[in-house]
Amino acid sequence: MSVDTDEIAVNGKVKWFSRDKGYGFIHDPKSGVDRYFAVSDVVGADLPRDGDVVTFLATVGEKGPRATKIRIASAPLRATFHDQRADRHERHGHYRDDRVTCPSCNRRMVPRLVTYQGEAQKSLCPFCGATYRRFNTLQTAITITVAVIILMLFFFSR
Incomplete structure (x- = not known):
């Protein structure tokens, strides 16, 4: 060579x-x-x-x-792709921060979605694993509706 x-x-x-x-x-x-x-x-x-x-x-x-x-x-410090994109959006007034604060660890995060049989069940903090939000699924809504109808029939049948 x-x-x-x-x-x-x-x-x-x-x-x-x-x-x-x-x-x-x-x-x-x-x-x-x-x-x-x-x-x-x-x-x-x-x-x-x-x-x-x-x-x-x-x-x-x-x-x-x-x-x-x-x-x-x-190597000189370089901005990551996300930082460059965020700066560009801020300059043009388009920046939107989709992160939320975890109630358990107080870190800014994007919650991770947990599904079961294709339906959203809850969202979790990717840092500590705490539940951020539980979702009312169709099955839960049907169960509550049926329970309310049974209670109404029980009280009105007297």
């Missing part, structure tokens, strides 16, 4: 990287050169992104300066 056997450990910054194409360039501050790297040169499961500070071995490949054995040293 490399023509030159001299390998020097260097810190640099990812100038550009395309996940689709599988390659990018790292700026080497010591030499002032941009070094080519491919996905196969990255050590670890995470791929670097533009602006990440990385450590790498500086080599000279067949086509010029190259970076190998790349490890991410530090």
Whole structure:
């Protein structure tokens, strides 16, 4: 892979990287050169992104300066997709927070729905498992209606 056997450990910054194409360039501050790297040169499961500070071995490949054995040293804090979407919606006045507060653990959450035979039974807090709300199902409504009719027949038959 490399023509030159001299390998020097260097810190640099990812100038550009395309996940689709599988390659990018790292700026080497010591030499002032941009070094080519491919996905196969990255050590670890995470791929670097533009602006990440990385450590790498500086080599000279067949086509010029190259970076190998790349490890991410530090990455700038990035907003998650949800944070970016929420910010965009807030700027345009469209933001809606669907979360509620759990009465048991007091955390903001989106309740998880529990169903039985296709009917909603209750919703639960995903953090502590406490019941947030019980739903009146059709079966419960029928049972209550039948009980009321029986009581009415009992009182009116006297």
